Amino acid sequence: MNKHSFILSDESENSRGFSVLTDGIDLSLFLNNPIMLYRHNRENLIGRWENIRKEGKQLIADAVFDTNDELGSKISQKVEDGFLRAASIGLLPLEWDVTKTIVTQSRIYEASIVELPSNGNAVKLYNDADIVRLSFDTDDTDSFLNQVLAVLKLPAKTDPKKAIEVLKKIIDNQDAEKNKQGSQVIEQALIAGKITAQMKPRFENMLKLDFEGTIAILEEMKGKQNLSSQILNTDNDNKGLDKSKWKLDDYRKYAPLELRDNPNLYQRLVAEYNKENNNN
Structure with a gap:
């Protein structure tokens, strides 16, 4: 089996209207676990990547196929025979330029063998929660684009770049x-x-x-209440309680509005308070 080197990514603009800066690709996770998938499907682990390196604007790696795996052996033979020649990276975009057409910082998670890349780079972007696919087979791409255009209420033959502009807006x-x-x-x-x-x-x-x-x-969150609101709430909370043994301090603390609205009650409680203190 011959060694096969693949260009995983370069800085050319793909058919979805964006590009990925090679210098900004973080390889740390990928180097620790350089898995090779088929068509970005995690269930289709067909090998690993070796000699992963950046050469100018290109990210390049050598394919090592798992020939003990049925699918891995099958894909390996297709690569060997020249029927499969494209690779695609799965990455998380971390930063975009001001025009949102260039991914300036990203992190790569895997690289796949694919049938048809997008403008030389079949790229699948990983979001925190979802996978945003930006490259498919030709039929899938047309179907996906038509669905997007329908949602955006754009004509069926709208240029993909125009659709991206509408989405950005x-x-x-x-x-x-x-x-x-x-x-x-x-x-x-x-x-x-x-x-x-x-x-x-x-x-x-x-x-x-x-x-x-x-x-x-x-x-x-509960905000701070002003004093009048606190007093009102205190009075409301104590409605219906047995106050037969309450003294002046109890009313002042728990039902001040009742004292205000009942002068006779207030006078009686003050008299009892003075009598009690004079006796002491």
């Missing part, structure tokens, strides 16, 4: 709306006394990491 609008909502919730929490001005930057950072969770926390 939608995402930017959603981000702006979320930022507006987050700012409003934080300001309301500040006014209500739920957080202090010193705590505001911390919650702004929390919104960036977990928007929905932070909103829920702020909405569930």
Whole structure:
């Protein structure tokens, strides 16, 4: 079996309208576990990659197939015979440039043998929760693109780059709306006394990491009550209690509004208080 070196990625723009900077690819996890999959399917482990290196703008690796595995042996033979010649990386984008068309920092998790790459690089991007596929076989690609265009209500023959621009605009609008909502919730929490001005930057950072969770926390927090609200709540909480043995201090502490609204009660309690203290 001959050694087969594959270009896993370079910096050319793929058919989905973005490119990946080779210098920005973090290889640390991949070097520790350089698995080779077939078509990015974790159930199809067909070998490993060796001699992983960056040469200029290219990320290159040598394929070592597991010939003891039925699928691995089959794919190995197709590579040997020249029927399969393309590879594709699975990576997590960490940073984009300002135009959001260049992945400047990323982390690679695996590399796969594929039938048809996208513009020389079949790239599958990993999100924290979901897998965002940006390269498929030709039929899958057309089907996927048509579904996207239908959702975006764009003509069937719309240029993929135009569709990406529309998607970016939608995402930017959603981000702006979320930022507006987050700012409003934080300001309301500040006014209500739920957080202090010193705590505001911390919650702004929390919104960036977990928007929905932070909103829920702020909405569930109890603000500081003013004195009148505290007194009102105290009186409401003590309605219906047996107060036959209450003294002046008890009413002052637990039912001050009742003292205010019942002068006769107040005078009686004051008289009892003075009598008791004079006797002592």
